Amino acid sequence: MNSIWPQLPALQIVIPLLGAVLVAFLRRGSLAFLVTLAVSWLMPFISAALLWQTMTTGPISYHLGGWPPPIGIEYRIDVLGGFVLLLVSGVSAFMIPFARQSVEREIHPSKHAWFYCMYLLCFTGLLGITVTGDAFNAFVFLEISSLATYTMIALGHDRRALLAAFQYLIIGTIGATFYVIGVGFLYLITGTLNLADLATRLIPAAVENPPAVYAALAFITVGISLKLALFPLHTWLPNAYAYAPSFVTVFLSATATKVAIYLLVRYFFSVFGVAIDFRALPVTEIMIALSLAAMFIASIVAVYETNVKRMLAYSSVAQIGYITLGIGLANQAGLTGGLTHLFNHAIMKAALFLAIGAVVYRIGSCKLDDLSGIGRKMPFTMIAFAIAGFGLIGTPGTAGFISKWYLALGALDHGWWFLVALIVVSSMIAVVYVGRVLEVVWFRPTGPNLKDAKDPPFLMMMPIIAFAVATVYFGFDTRLTAGISETVAKTLIGGMR
């Protein structure tokens, strides 16, 4: 045990990576699933151990190949990193039982093993971005996860999935390349790629050569914003989520965008925030303006969507707006709210997309008109959907309320009353689009197409219920979510110039 303990940061990446290779060689769908399951269930333990370690003994620095930073690549995990690791691996562990039957229904049998291989690669990439302390290494992991994502989206059975994957590939690659350009600038003026080292070396460099730093900031912000679907750079997201296989949608909505947001927070608060007077730049104002636009415009578009998956996708864009709003507020309470919402939104959206995935599994459609009265045929699925929907609205007693409460406090700390009002009003738009679905599924007469619909099999049902319960649980017990976010926010805000 003692010899494994220090190697945990590497194992967090190596195990899913080797798992992906193993799965590729197995070729049998059921075996591939078992390996994936084992890997997915192992990861949260490592993440939890890492998080616990960061909280008790401070940040972990792991030197890959024994090369000390800044020469070698450093894996660096602080509380924020541990928090995101636990989120990604925990959410994946809970949702993976759903994959088996959903994938069997939606993807050709010959491709099952490849699918799980891609899933594990994507998983590796996401964990890697979180773990690494090296700017260029983050790019490599970003591309690993992105390439796997494009493939998984293209596996959707609708031909539009191919188009969505292609469009995402173009936009995603542009985003990643922008990021690399930004990193290139930083490298040119500081000569290092280690994030912690970058922050210290940027302080003199920023005085000497401010335009280069600003250009780097701009490129990195835009590049990452493309990946996290910040409005108006979100155009790839609705189609990708709508036409990807159900399980992929759940996985992406709960983890991929969240990790991109993590990367943005890292750059804003641990690199640029430390090196330059971040608040003097209009970055936060732009973030707030775009976040508000996302919260309102994407929500309103969601109201008019007739395909529930697309509706939830637009809702994701809106909810990402809340997270970036917390980043834009750039104060203790606001950032706490943003990071808490990072976690809470992952849980709630997982529940919602899983529930819709179960509907697709049963009736093969997620058009609103096909769902009339389905609540009576799939009661547990739809109760879970309702609970998570209430969470999305931000009803007190659900996780969504906690994040919005902190965001409102963050706005108040700036004395921005109008922002409190806007947060509240935008939540009301969520009432409309969630309410529209609830009304159709619960109160319309049951349609003839639903004769054989019933709740999904046990393995698929459990994750749905787990996430719905979590939505309520984290509305009351906030030690893991808001508690840790508060610690993180204090460190990050405290470290800023």
Next chain:
Amino acid sequence: MKAIQTFIDHYNYFITIFLMVAGLYVVIARGNMVKKLIGLSIFQTSVYLLYIAPGKIIGGTAPIIDPAFKVYSNPLPHVLILTAIVVGVATLALGLALVVRINEAYGTIEEDEIFRQDGGK
């Protein structure tokens, strides 16, 4: 005169910028998916140049330690870009594979035509 001197001193950056903008333009302006991918590759290539060019130290030699030399070129950008090229090739391969599949599914690789088939979406 000074402007020309600046240009000549930094000509590598201007090439980079030209490739970057040209690549991005092709991606945005062309409806043909293969051309889009070509544009994307040009765009990525510009980044390779951005990294590689400053790695050359004037008067430096290949970074193999030898007492005879004092000044070496920086090897790190080459390593980084080797990785980036691999990523770029993988992206291009995947993109082309998708184009093949799109061609099978729609019978065309023109974006406008595909949008028309899907009813404007």
Next chain:
Amino acid sequence: MSAMFSPETLVWLAVAIPLAAALLIPVFHREPNVRETVTLTAAVLLFLTVVSLLAPLLGGARPEVAGIRIATGLSLSLKVEPLGMLFALIASGLWIVNSIYSIGYMRGNDEPRQTGYYICFAVAIASTMGIAFAKNLFTLFLFYEALTISTYPLVTHKRTPEAFRSGRIYLGLLLGTSMLLFLPAIIATWAIAGTLDFTPGGILAGKTGTGVTAVLLALYAFGIGKAALMPLHFWLPAAMVAPTPVSALLHAVAVVKAGVFAILKIVVMIFGIDNLASLGQSTWLTIVAGTTVLAASLVALRQDNLKKRLAYSTVSQLSYVILGVAILAPISAVGAAMHIAAHAVSKITLFFAAGSIYTAAHKSEISELDGIGRRMPWTMGAFTIGALSMIGIPPTAGFLGKWFMLTGAMQTANWIALGVIVVSTVLNAAYFLPIVFRAFFREPPMTSRPHGEAPLPIVIALTATAAGTILLFFCSGIALQLSNLMIAR
């Protein structure tokens, strides 16, 4: 109960008992008799629990449950204080009666989905207890929303398009106002006062200027849509599509009472009466409440549907409570608290009577009620008592609240309030007495089919509440004591 459990345990039991009932009821889905026994047992247990909290409370104890800290400024905790006690007593007492009545009504009318009905009812009662015993604004808000959501299936019980239309208004208005106005008011209160705890004398005293106070008061008064202050009252008549026991729940036991209770509690324990009085920011509230009282009475006068008339009567009576608050004399606040109790027992009697008529005679319009008092003497007798209480004629409970409010209005020389109370009393008489007259002194039409009294559980329930209406007049001791304790520092 008090011998077995400490007061602290009793406090959380008060929320836990109805919740436990809600979990047990579906288990006995196929055995209606057991199912109803669960409801009744839970109701009786709850009432006993609340009653056994009374002694420690009057003895000066304020038992509380140190709750869970949820986030900065947010904690979920319960605390018993006199006003909440009064509300809890009314709600838990009326739950027993209403359950008995429900059994008669739901079976008498062969209503579908009865299990769901009893579950939602129990959850609604649990939320009500949470509202009554809330220690801070957040807890109150949480249970307030829970009450809205748990009563929505009850309002749409009939599942007809009309029911859904009404349900949408119900949910939209109540959730909308609470999210858009109530919640920002809470956030603002936290930002200003740094706490959300209900404290005797108020937490905002000396911290807000006149302008901010007026805005906050408006946010609370309109944000608590359940209080049905005009122009946010229309969800209440719309919700009349629900079965009668649900109307009774809405009008008497829980929902609207939760609204006025919350406003009363916020004025007394967040703003502080003295603070508000010194800032002089309640004239507009007097006017809005007064207008609501008069306008709703005038609308009620024109309704032929009995339940609609009762609904507008509720809108008008609720604003009495707000008026009592807005007078800002301690004695009128006592009157407001008393009126919550009085209106609860009287209005539930009236609704029970309306449901009784619907069950036995299938009549819902006032113009059809000629001579019905001879066939249904118990029902119409109870109706008469309820009507007298609404008008405010002694010896009924309604008299007391009005009396204290009038006294308060005299003390503060608030002539608007005084005038409103007098005029509305006349209006109340004008829309209730003709019904009584018609029922007892007109000849029944020849064509009507013969029918007798309603089923026994219904008659028992409405007789009990009618008796309660009179009893509350003579034995107002505890209610008065609690109301007086409320304003004591």
